[in-house]
Amino acid sequence: MAQTILHKADTRGHANHGWLNSYHSFSFASYYNPDRMHFGALRVLNDDTVDAGKGFGTHPHDNMEIISIPLEGDLEHKDSMNNVAVIKNGDIQVMSAGTGIYHSEYNKDREHRVKFLQIWVFPNKKNVEPRYDQITLHAEDRHNKLQQILSPNAGGEGVWIHQDAWFHLGKFDKGVNADYQLKQKGNGVYVFVLNGDVKINDQQLHTRDGYGIWDTDSFSITAETDAEFLLMEVPMNLD
Amino acid sequence: MSKIRILTIGRHPEILQTVVRLVNDNPDWACTGVNSDDEAIATFTTQPFDLVLLGGGIEKQSEEKLCNVFKAHNPAIVIVQHYGGGSGLLTAEIYEGLRGNKID
Numbered sequence: 106m107a108q109t110i111l112h113k114a115d116t117r118g119h120a121n122h123g124w125l126n127s128y129h130s131f132s133f134a135s136y137y138n139p140d141r142m143h144f145g146a147l148r149v150l151n152d153d154t155v156d157a158g159k160g161f162g163t164h165p166h167d168n169m170e171i172i173s174i175p176l177e178g179d180l181e182h183k184d185s186m187n188n189v190a191v192i193k194n195g196d197i198q199v200m201s202a203g204t205g206i207y208h209s210e211y212n213k214d215r216e217h218r219v220k221f222l223q224i225w226v227f228p229n230k231k232n233v234e235p236r237y238d239q240i241t242l243h244a245e246d247r248h249n250k251l252q253q254i255l256s257p258n259a260g261g262e263g264v265w266i267h268q269d270a271w272f273h274l275g276k277f278d279k280g281v282n283a284d285y286q287l288k289q290k291g292n293g294v295y296v297f298v299l300n301g302d303v304k305i306n307d308q309q310l311h312t313r314d315g316y317g318i319w320d321t322d323s324f325s326i327t328a329e330t331d332a333e334f335l336l337m338e339v340p341m342n343l344d
Numbered sequence: 345m346s347k348i349r350i351l352t353i354g355r356h357p358e359i360l361q362t363v364v365r366l367v368n369d370n371p372d373w374a375c376t377g378v379n380s381d382d383e384a385i386a387t388f389t390t391q392p393f394d395l396v397l398l399g400g401g402i403e404k405q406s407e408e409k410l411c412n413v414f415k416a417h418n419p420a421i422v423i424v425q426h427y428g429g430g431s432g433l434l435t436a437e438i439y440e441g442l443r444g445n446k447i448d
Contacts, residue, residue, distance in 0.1 A: 133432040137435055137439050139439075165358060166429035166431060167354075167359055167401065168428065168429075202400075203400075204400060206429075232401055232402075232403070
């Protein structure tokens with residue numbers, strides 16, 4: 106029988122640094138909740154808003170697969186591999202930190218804020234060569250269907266990471282239903298509702314709710330209103 | 345109250361420096377950072393520590409060797425895998441380690 110965990114939006118950790126307003130689905134920085142450490146290989150799900158003209162200065166990472174999904178506005182990325190890029194709403198960016206990488210992320214726009222999801226997944230291989238990639242997703246490919254945006258396969262649809270993980274986005278009109286078949290035994294799916302109301306099997310979810318489901322092969326998703334959501338399938342056992 | 349003494353081992357000098365600085369930002373923690381296995385063993389066997397953070401870039405073989413030496417010298421030592429570099433995970437990883445939990 107499927108096991109589940111519900112994280113209501115208003116139970117997330119919250120830190121408002123003035124220039125950065127961040128909601129943490131799992132323990133991060135000064136938010137520490139032993140019951141919210143991770144969902145399988147999914148370690149960080151931060152829902153960040155960065156003020157106009159502000160950003161994260163240069164800082165290091167290692168041994169983590171870091172995925173950024175802008176929801177509103179543009180974010181400039183610079184890193185120690187000499188990548189300089191702007192990620193916009195509709196893009197997805199991935200960084201394998203591996204043996205070590207430095208980067209900065211700035212909202213260069215002087216008037217508009219940036220909203221983006223920052224997602225960290227434990228890698229299945231440590232100390233890999235750092236890498237960076239970003240692609241532009243086509244919004245029509247997720248209208249009333251599931252759009253794969255990440256996988257473990259370099260040749261697959263979307264970006265790829267060093268983990269047996271698959272991410273999908275959906276933008277469903279009210280009443281649309283789909284089944285999600287898990288790709289790999291032992292994996293679970295963490296559903297994050299970007300906006301609207303969604304039902305996963307019998308569980309109703311609202312904007313920014315999170316819901317983990319595992320020990321199952323599939324589940325159904327129904328949009329109770331027009332809704333957008335992110336499905337993150339990850340291994341539940343990291344050993 | 346005495347501070348929690350933490351030994352951090354990492355191969356990337358700048359990341360190590362950042363991690364040590366971040367750990368030391370907590371007034372209840374005192375962190376020493378080392379790059380090499382020899383330095384780690386020499387430091388661990390001559391100073392008392394409550395927790396070891398294994399940072400990025402440490403090869404599997406080194407990791408096993410270090411854990412064996414540390415456990416032989418102090419069976420109660422808490423060894424935590426640190427992921428993510430100078431990151432938002434440090435505090436939770438250290439608290440979890442001190443509570444006896446492992447998340448990787």
